[in-house]
Amino acid sequence: MTKRAFSAFKPTGHLTLGNLLGAIMPAVRLQDEADCVYAVADLHALTVRHDPDRLRARTLEAATLLLACGLDRSLVYIQSRVPAHTELAYLLESTAYFGEMRRMIQFKEKSAGQEEVRLSLLTYPALMAADILLHRVDLVPVGEDQRQHVELTRDLALRFNRLYGQTFTVPEAVHPRLAARVMDLTMPTAKMGKSDGSVAGTIYLLDPPADVRHKIMRAVTDSGTEVRHDPRDKPGVSNLLTLLAACSGRPIDSFAHQTYGALKRETADAVVETLRPVQERYAELSADPAELARTLAAGAAGAVERTADLMVAARRAIGVL
Numbered sequence: 001m002t003k004r005a006f007s008a009f010k011p012t013g014h015l016t017l018g019n020l021l022g023a024i025m026p027a028v029r030l031q032d033e034a035d036c037v038y039a040v041a042d043l044h045a046l047t048v049r050h051d052p053d054r055l056r057a058r059t060l061e062a063a064t065l066l067l068a069c070g071l072d073r074s075l076v077y078i079q080s081r082v083p084a085h086t087e088l089a090y091l092l093e094s095t096a097y098f099g100e101m102r103r104m105i106q107f108k109e110k111s112a113g114q115e116e117v118r119l120s121l122l123t124y125p126a127l128m129a130a131d132i133l134l135h136r137v138d139l140v141p142v143g144e145d146q147r148q149h150v151e152l153t154r155d156l157a158l159r160f161n162r163l164y165g166q167t168f169t170v171p172e173a174v175h176p177r178l179a180a181r182v183m184d185l186t187m188p189t190a191k192m193g194k195s196d197g198s199v200a201g202t203i204y205l206l207d208p209p210a211d212v213r214h215k216i217m218r219a220v221t222d223s224g225t226e227v228r229h230d231p232r233d234k235p236g237v238s239n240l241l242t243l244l245a246a247c248s249g250r251p252i253d254s255f256a257h258q259t260y261g262a263l264k265r266e267t268a269d270a271v272v273e274t275l276r277p278v279q280e281r282y283a284e285l286s287a288d289p290a291e292l293a294r295t296l297a298a299g300a301a302g303a304v305e306r307t308a309d310l311m312v313a314a315r316r317a318i319g320v321l
């Protein structure tokens with residue numbers, strides 16, 4: 001039977017090269033073997049301070065970018081347009097425990113030292129579990145940082161099935177072999193992120209080529225001069241080698257650069273060439289907003305239709321139908 005896949009992207013900022021290599025490119029490849037659905041998780045962006053107009057703009061930008069990156073053989077939609085996500089999230093909040101939510105690494109990191117922690121930041125993994133379980137998927141292409149949330153999703157699915165009868169498919173996370181955790185260029189021990197990385201160390205998918213080159217040429221490298229892949233002792237150089245390998249499609253050990261400068265130049269070329277077709281396609285799609293709106297509306301309608309049965313089954317099982 002054809003496998004099914006789902007993943008989502010949170011529009012808390014502009015999409016990055018980490019998103020592309022860690023999840024979008026694997027999601028594009030999965031289209032060859034699985035029936036795929038991908039969403040822009042705008043409700044997830046409400047978990048931290050946000051500006052409504054900026055969120056609207058970034059949601060559309062992210063959806064357009066997903067299509068521009070090649071997810072055009074999948075159903076692509078905006079999460080908030082499909083009310084079943086929040087409905088199922090509540091049933092899963094009623095399956096999950098406070099203790100397991102509080103222990104999530106991302107919750108601990110994002111709430112640390114904050115005075116006003118939104119309650120939705122704590123319950124976020126229940127909404128993410130709902131996103132996935134709603135679509136009865138087998139595979140969830142994500143970067144390394146989402147591993148724990150997918151594990152929790154599996155736990156919730158198994159618990160719900162045990163308590164109320166077989167309802168959910170238990171999904172599995174799939175991580176890319178390379179680039180499951182792209183690091184910040186200026187702080188190679190921290191993840192490259194939309195909101196948690198530094199602007200100088202983060203490559204955004206819509207960065208002009210000159211900015212991409214500038215950021216990579218200024219990337220922090222390590223002491224010494226030897227170019228070798230060793231994430232523990234040489235995190236900066238290893239991150240560049242990973243970017244180069246992932247963007248060129250060649251294995252890491254096929255590169256033999258004599259200097260950090262040469263490695264940076266080739267990495268910059270490979271990243272610029274990877275982003276070029278995405279940016280060209282983004283410009284074309286953005287030039288026809290009516291067509292884009294139709295595509296996303298059709299995606300949402302498709303998602304409503306595909307998830308109706310599951311929602312009925314889940315409500316029946318738990319006793320609210």
Ligand code: TYM
Binds near residue numbers: 011024044191
């Ligand atoms: P988000 O929006 O932070 O990231 C989207 C995807 O990109 C991956 N990613 C990375 N991969 C490698 N290196 C990096 N530096 C890097 N930064 C981000 C993430 O692992 C993710 O796969 N909670 C999710 C969004 C979400 C979701 C879902 C994902 C909501 N519902 C259902 C899967 C299934 C998030 O915040 O990802």
